[in-house]
Amino acid sequence: MNLxxxxxxxxxxxxxxxxxxxxxxxxxxxxxxxxxxxxVLLYRIFSEGLPYLDLSFLTSFASRFPEEAxxxxxxxxxxxLMAVTxxxxxxxxxxxxxxLEEYAQENKFTRFIRMNISxxxxxxxxxxxxxxxxxxxxxxxxxxxxxxxxxTMSLLILPIIVVSSQEAIRSIPKNQYEASFAMGAxxxxxxxxxxxxxxxxxxxxxxxxxxxxxxGETAPLLMIGALSFIAYLPENxxxxxxxxxxxxxxxxxxxxxxxxxxxxxxxxxxxxxxLLMNSVAILIxxxxxxxx
Amino acid sequence: xxxxxxxxxxxxxxxxxxxxEETKTIYAVDNFNLWYGDNQALYDVKMDxxxxxxxxxxxxxxxxxxxxxxxxxxxxxxxxxVKMSGSIKYDDKDIFSPKYKVEDLRxxxxxxxxxxxxxxxxxxxxxxxxxxxHGIKKKKVLDEIAEKSLKGAALWDEVKDRLHENAFGLSxxxxxxxxxxxxxxxxxxxILMDEPTSALDPISTTKIEELVxxxxxxxxxxxxxxxxxxxxxxxxxxxxxxxxxVIEYSNTDKLFSNPDDKRTEDYITGRFG
Numbered sequence: 001m002n003l004x005x006x007x008x009x010x011x012x013x014x015x016x017x018x019x020x021x022x023x024x025x026x027x028x029x030x031x032x033x034x035x036x037x038x039x040v041l042l043y044r045i046f047s048e049g050l051p052y053l054d055l056s057f058l059t060s061f062a063s064r065f066p067e068e069a070x071x072x073x074x075x076x077x078x079x080x081l082m083a084v085t086x087x088x089x090x091x092x093x094x095x096x097x098x099x100l101e102e103y104a105q106e107n108k109f110t111r112f113i114r115m116n117i118s119x120x121x122x123x124x125x126x127x128x129x130x131x132x133x134x135x136x137x138x139x140x141x142x143x144x145x146x147x148x149x150x151x152t153m154s155l156l157i158l159p160i161i162v163v164s165s166q167e168a169i170r171s172i173p174k175n176q177y178e179a180s181f182a183m184g185a186x187x188x189x190x191x192x193x194x195x196x197x198x199x200x201x202x203x204x205x206x207x208x209x210x211x212x213x214x215x216g217e218t219a220p221l222l223m224i225g226a227l228s229f230i231a232y233l234p235e236n237x238x239x240x241x242x243x244x245x246x247x248x249x250x251x252x253x254x255x256x257x258x259x260x261x262x263x264x265x266x267x268x269x270x271x272x273x274x275l276l277m278n279s280v281a282i283l284i285x286x287x288x289x290x291x292x
Numbered sequence: 293x294x295x296x297x298x299x300x301x302x303x304x305x306x307x308x309x310x311x312x313e314e315t316k317t318i319y320a321v322d323n324f325n326l327w328y329g330d331n332q333a334l335y336d337v338k339m340d341x342x343x344x345x346x347x348x349x350x351x352x353x354x355x356x357x358x359x360x361x362x363x364x365x366x367x368x369x370x371x372x373x374v375k376m377s378g379s380i381k382y383d384d385k386d387i388f389s390p391k392y393k394v395e396d397l398r399x400x401x402x403x404x405x406x407x408x409x410x411x412x413x414x415x416x417x418x419x420x421x422x423x424x425x426h427g428i429k430k431k432k433v434l435d436e437i438a439e440k441s442l443k444g445a446a447l448w449d450e451v452k453d454r455l456h457e458n459a460f461g462l463s464x465x466x467x468x469x470x471x472x473x474x475x476x477x478x479x480x481x482x483i484l485m486d487e488p489t490s491a492l493d494p495i496s497t498t499k500i501e502e503l504v505x506x507x508x509x510x511x512x513x514x515x516x517x518x519x520x521x522x523x524x525x526x527x528x529x530x531x532x533x534x535x536x537x538v539i540e541y542s543n544t545d546k547l548f549s550n551p552d553d554k555r556t557e558d559y560i561t562g563r564f565g
Binding site for chain 1: 372402412421425
């Protein structure tokens with residue numbers, strides 16, 4: 001009188017188990033795909049670029065001759081750009097996040113700002129380049145300078161920093177606020193002595209990841225007209241500059257085969273810098289994250 | 293800090309019976325209503341909380357007792373949708389008047405929460421958080437405050453050798469006593485306790501109950517509790533809350549032995565709740 005026919009169950013058994021195995025293999029292949037492609041890319045770049053990568057590559061300026069070409073100006077330019085972008089974007093981004101999470105009343109204006117910040121994160125970087133060109137380079141007459149590039153980059157990564165800071169602040173348990181307020185602390189004291197110390201690891205992690213995106217961006221800087229061939233180092237924030245990705249882009253576009261190999265060497269330098277920055281972010285997250 | 297102990301600021305309850313000792317009122321709550329959005333949580337609450345006594349607030353879950361105690365230091369305002377009417381007077385001053393500074397109120401009224409909530413800082417930093425917030429900077433004074441407060445919370449002997457270790461290394465009961473020490477460090481007049489032992493084991497609970505008995509010499513204590521035996525053991529007066537109303541408020545002995553209201557009797561004899 002069993003409603004479940006044992007024979008049917010037995011017949012289906014193998015089929016079920018086999019389809020499980022097949023799916024498992026499919027999903028494994030899917031996850032390996034990206035890594036294999038990356039490995040091939042890395043192999044090509046390292047085999048091409050390593051012969052060109054030596055001390056003189058790091059300490060020479062760009063040149064017409066592949067053997068003499070170096071990346072000094074681009075490294076210095078990238079560092080200058082970061083030195084401008086990091087403080088501007090962190091101060092503006094964390095300030096925005098604190099306002100939105102702690103002070104802002106829930107009303108139409110706040111909702112409008114929140115919505116636009118998420119929208120901003122989805123705007124293509126070329127558009128930010130156009131914005132930088134119009135506002136900073138032309139309107140504010142900053143020219144094709146480090147400061148114009150840094151401000152453009154700040155705008156580009158601002159939404160990422162705001163959102164990650166908001167998340168870091170939101171992850172702090174409400175009972176921490178209660179403890180502080182219940183002792184007569186003001187909102188700012190609570191933010192400074194309870195919220196920020198607990199949120200700093202999350203804020204820095206998000207900040208560094210955002211900066212490592214900025215250091216690899218090319219499009220907005222091409223738009224504002226960063227130079228691609230300079231034989232001097234930026235002296236101040238008003239100097240012209242080039243950055244690593246632009247230099248690499250420029251080398252790849254040359255007809256001579258050797259310059260493509262030089263570009264590979266440049267990519268290695270860029271990758272090493274990116275990896276270093278991401279490691280710092282992971283280190284901060286693991287070392288300082290607090291548990292409640 | 294001294295304001296409440298000066299008798300001129302303190303109203304005197306109308307006690308007609310001469311055999312009763314004079315009881316000063318520290319909190320006078322009158323006709324107090326509170327809403328979360330459209331849901332009314334408290335209805336016409338009227339009760340006076342006496343000075344240097346332990347006042348227990350009992351009632352089933354969701355009866356508004358935690359809401360009420362959080363209204364006393366205006367912490368309930370952290371919920372954005374909250375609306376209130378009626379008056380709560382602390383030390384004869386209306387705490388909702390626009391001129392009254394909420395920071396001032398909370399400097400005189402400390403609070404201990406249901407779950408221990410130390411900051412992720414050292415034990416020492418936790419205790420001196422309040423005084424530092426109020427602008428006390430001298431290291432020597434802060435050291436003294438830390439020692440005095442930890443002794444007051446009966447925690448000093450257990451932690452004096454590891455003051456600079458993280459507070460999360462303490463057990464749950466120790467963390468709760470640390471929170472009491474942190475509250476004592478601001479030298480409040482009133483301590484509000486919101487089910488301070490509900491997350492603790494029986495031994496830690498006993499320690500905290502003993503502590504409450506010792507503290508009432510110097511502080512007025514209002515304690516919300518789920519545990520009727522606890523209320524009977526440690527409090528002088530008890531209020532029974534049900535569905536946002538004060539059903540009965542009287543001396544603890546009377547409320548537990550001879551309650552006026554049928555619902556109080558049903559609750560304390562365990563027929564519901």
